[in-house]
Amino acid sequence: DLMVDEQSNLPKELSEKYMITKKIGVGVCGEVKLAFERATCKKVALKTINKKDFPASVGTATRSAEREIQILQKIDHPCLIKTKDFFQTDDSYYIVLELMEGGELYDRVKSKQQIKEPIAKLYFYQMLKAVEYLHNNGIIHRDLKPENVLLSSHDDVCIIKITDFNQSKILEESALMRTLCGTPTYLAPEVFTDAVTVGYSRAVDAWSLGVVLFVCLAGYPPFYPNARIGLSVSDQITQGIYTFIPSKWDGISDDAKDVVKKLLRVDPNARLTIEEALQHPWLMDEAMKETAEGIMYPKDPGDADATADPGDADATADPGDATADPGD
Numbered sequence: 001d002l003m004v005d006e007q008s009n010l011p012k013e014l015s016e017k018y019m020i021t022k023k024i025g026v027g028v029c030g031e032v033k034l035a036f037e038r039a040t041c042k043k044v045a046l047k048t049i050n051k052k053d054f055p056a057s058v059g060t061a062t063r064s065a066e067r068e069i070q071i072l073q074k075i076d077h078p079c080l081i082k083t084k085d086f087f088q089t090d091d092s093y094y095i096v097l098e099l100m101e102g103g104e105l106y107d108r109v110k111s112k113q114q115i116k117e118p119i120a121k122l123y124f125y126q127m128l129k130a131v132e133y134l135h136n137n138g139i140i141h142r143d144l145k146p147e148n149v150l151l152s153s154h155d156d157v158c159i160i161k162i163t164d165f166n167q168s169k170i171l172e173e174s175a176l177m178r179t180l181c182g183t184p185t186y187l188a189p190e191v192f193t194d195a196v197t198v199g200y201s202r203a204v205d206a207w208s209l210g211v212v213l214f215v216c217l218a219g220y221p222p223f224y225p226n227a228r229i230g231l232s233v234s235d236q237i238t239q240g241i242y243t244f245i246p247s248k249w250d251g252i253s254d255d256a257k258d259v260v261k262k263l264l265r266v267d268p269n270a271r272l273t274i275e276e277a278l279q280h281p282w283l284m285d286e287a288m289k290e291t292a293e294g295i296m297y298p299k300d301p302g303d304a305d306a307t308a309d310p311g312d313a314d315a316t317a318d319p320g321d322a323t324a325d326p327g328d
């Protein structure tokens with residue numbers, strides 16, 4: 001088993017390569033610390049996932065951690081966090097990630113109350129492109145929230161990256177899909193009626209992005225305790241009941257409100273898909289897209305995402321397009 005550093009109980013290899021300092025984020029399944037790569041003095045984020053933290057569900061904790069690591073190592077998009085290194089001991093996983101100096105969108109919204117509409121649009125466009133890439137690669141995030149959207153700098157105009165794939169789901173070819181390919185001679189009717197709604201699990205990400213956009217624009221969430229007397233938060237959500245408080249929304253465009261309304265549709269079949277959201281009039285903003293593409297695919301490799309490889313040269317082709325879309 002891997003040599004463990006006696007003081008810090010960290011893998012020896014890890015403490016030899018990185019100096020670990022303060023805690024910068026806490027997740028459900030572990031914590032995130034600021035670390036320095038000794039050889040380069042570069043800052044990194046070290047995410048620890050404890051296997052033993054959930055004795056009851058130790059199986060699921062390990063499986064979800066392994067899925068997260070598998071996804072982190074497979075994905076490659078400018079708006080998705082990149083893994084730099086990986087270690088494990090008997091009781092923990094250690095994932096070294098690029099450090100996003102701007103911290104979590106959650107703290108940015110909290111400190112600014114409301115984010116200016118053009119900036120919210122720039123961030124939202126990048127989130128849509130990142131989630132479009134995930135969905136095109138058969139991955140559903142399932143835990144999109146401002147804590148899991150990181151900013152590359154303290155500037156308003158910056159790259160955002162989505163992180164935390166602990167709740168993510170990989171879409172495999174399903175038994176149902178194989179069944180529907182065979183002859184239906186002996187197939188019961190409900191298999192067909194069920195099939196109509198299957199395949200929409202990715203719509204949960206579109207709903208979550210609607211909530212994130214609402215919070216960025218308005219500075220308060222659409223669903224929260226006592227928003228409606230007598231309605232629990234889950235009742236507000238299942239009935240799609242929320243309020244555009246005038247004092248917060250008056251200065252915000254009708255197009256922005258329209259995107260939010262069409263993402264916060266209770267019926268997943270009626271809800272905007274990520275692709276449809278990218279075609280919405282609010283996102284038909286060439287200046288914003290030029291800024292976004294410029295920071296996502298910098299011409300000068302020394303820019304923001306120095307790790308971007310020459311492969312980004314054909315930035316126009318969306319890598320996601322190339323991958324077959326394995327249904328839900």
Ligand SMILES: NC(=O)c1ccc2nc(-c3ccc(Oc4cccc(O)c4)cc3)[nH]c2c1
Nearest residue numbers: 024025027032034045100101103104163164
């Ligand atoms: N949940 C995750 O999977 C995850 C994965 C990676 C994460 N990185 C942060 C993070 C990064 C920087 C922050 O500000 C700082 C802190 C210290 C120095 C600095 O320059 C910026 C705050 C949080 N939070 C993360 C969460």
